[in-house]
Amino acid sequence: MDFFAGVLGWTVIAEPGGSFSGWVGDRLAAQVVAGEQGWRVVFGGDEARELAGNSSVDSGRVLHGPWAPPPRHGEPCWVELMVEAPDDEFWTGALGWETRPATEDFVLFTSARHGDPRSVAGRLTTTRGQGWQTYFAVDDLAAACAKVSELDGRVLLEPTTVPTGVIASVEGPHGGSCVLLEKPAGWGGAWSG
Template identity: 80%
Template sequence: MSVAEPELSVDFFAGVLGWTVIAEPGGSFSGWVGDRLAAQVVAGDRGWRVFFGGDEPRELVGNSSVDSGRVLHGPWAPPPRAGEPCWAELMTSAPRDEYWVSELGWESRSGAEDFVLFTSARHGDPRAVAGRLVTSRAEGWQVYFAVEDVAAVCARVSELDGRVLLEPTTVPTGRIASIEGPRGGACVVLEKPAGWGGAWAS
């Protein structure tokens, strides 16, 4: 995530998601859940950036990239623990599903209300890897984090001067809420996901 004040932002998300924070060289910070990296927070103004696993590192559209390193979170990684990324969903008013299918070798399956589920068989049986929703709201990849209790997280967000953008509600992925830190970095929290993608994991 790139935000104007990385230290203050990482402290907010650590307070909400339970990260252990480590200061990195150059004024950036990393948030950890146990021995797994949950996020990196750097100076900038682009919000969350999503990295997908692949054979050849490269930039993609929509504030995303491909990295050839070991995938830390996703459908073939260990189940998400509280505070870890657990899903990614592209919010867009101009769907380009063929781009993601071509670039990442995904398959797409249409769902209800302008939703598409992307799946991948990269490591065996097809698994849900990401979603796409047509919306007139903010464009770009929306990052989801696993939490034990969405309502409790929303209360903590308010205590730490953040904003609850979408009150707790149930969607096909599971029980969610959308939150934002006092200095940006909007994301979604998903209650007790069984695996990557919550209900999509099955």
């Protein structure tokens, strides 16, 4: 928690049971739950339930996503599902999403839940890491990568331009990785338009 708070500028609050929450101003950016590993992605929906791949649905107010205010430094700003064998039908069926092919290996999941269709998440076919990859907004990617190194983390992928925007992949000194996205205009960076 200290590593990500240092890189992303979170205000950390201790929660019951040894958990912590990270805040950006008045918005919850992340919750670290004792005993859980990796990022747990929570999507908005009508009925709270568990999904595959360390994700779930909550019927409460969505704090981050395509209909939320633009992401601030340190807030979640995108998620991508990394898989070897795509199962888009599961996600479209479970969440009422549509798919829109973007490249040969990449699909956008879109939703019209609150009006016009917007990009909700991406799916990348890859043999590298599997599961949901969480992106966080940063104002200055070079400065954030320097902070990662200063706090004994590793920059796994140096800043590079991808269709989402300018990103870097980082890992904390005790594990836990995420992607940093520089100055996203909205949820999904370049996909938000």
